[in-house]
Amino acid sequence: MNEPKVWDLDYINFLLATPRVVSATEAERVQPEEPRRAAHDAFTRLLHRLEPDTTPLWREAEFLVDRTRGLLVIDDSTLDKPYSYDIALVHRHWSGKHRRVVSGINLVSLVWSDDTHALPCDYRLFDAPNDGLTKNDHFRAMLETARKRGFTPEYVCFDNWYSSLENLKLLRSFDWLWLTRLQGNRQVNPDGRGNRALEDCDIRNVGTRVHLKGYGFILVFRIDTPDGDTEYCATNDLLMTMDSRTRNARRIWTIETYHRDIKQFCGIERCMVRSERGQRNHIGCALRTYVRLIWHEWQTGSTRFATKLNIIRPALQQFLSDPSAVLRGFPQVRMAR
Secondary structure, eight states: OOOOSOOHHHHHHHHHHOSSOOSHHHHHHTSOOOTTOOOHHHHHHHHHHSOOOSHHHHHHHTTTOOTTSSEEEEEEEEEEOTTOSSOTTOEEEEETTTTEEEEEEEEEEEEEEOSSOEEEEEEEEOOHHHHOOOHHHHHHHHHHHHHHTTOOOSEEEEOGGGOOHHHHHHHHHHTOOEEEEEOTTOEEESSSSOOEEGGGSOOOTTOEEEEETTTEEEEEEEEEOTTSOEEEEEESOTTOOHHHHHHHHHHHTHHHHHHHHHHHTSOTTOOOOOSHHHHHHHHHHHHHHHHHHHHHHHHHOOOHHHHHHHHHHHHHHHHHHOGGGTSTTOOOOOOOO
16 A cells, blocks of 8 residues: 555645635645645545544643643634535534524534633534534533543633533532523522522622522622623632633633634635545644644744735745736736826
């Protein structure tokens, strides 16, 4: 059997460099001229040859995270696939970007966050119609894996979608602190006179200690949004201050930056391979691309945007020095004043 012409790092470097188009054909077109130049079939075979596994991502990220500090944040994002009728893993999901239900692949990520960055440590792809696993199943599986890997985070943070009693009790069994949002209809007992909806209770901005039905005592903060709505932030850290909640909310926001960057800089949405194995491997390689961008930023101070621009800038300079090399035959005539 002949040795493969491309490996996972070759594909990751392609994702790192390509400004927009992500396909095996494009990967072939940009290969250096050499005797064993890889054809597009080599990249297609690569995506079907690799074992779909989240372990390679962790092996590269574990040296960049501090398992004894920082936050573990879990959230999901929809990778747009609006014209992909025959691609595996594509289902109908709510999209925060489009503010409606769209066709796409739902990526559930566990990231480690410090004050400024979010690094992916684990992920799952939602495919409940085929594997029967819900987002909450993926939530618990990733946290159990994180515990085995030695994480002892300051807080585990997540949206109200993941705030079920089963999830909260799992975190309690780990003796971990958590921070989440609760819906206004969650049943709490603030004064010992019986359970009632959170929205019917007098919850203060600085935090109110209540008993969450089926769980125990928690601290709930009322957040009055600029558009007039009311949200509720809850934690099992009964000593948390309002300033601490606000500071952690800023740290949690790094996962939104992470969702934007993996789409903008890593081509995670743009692969059109149809098979489930191919999609899983492409997404895994895209997340490993993101880890490299963060590592480079820490080493050099160059932002992810600047790093991508630095890759394509020499090609722009070469074209501008001699446009006729591409626009062959077109007269280069300057307009008269």
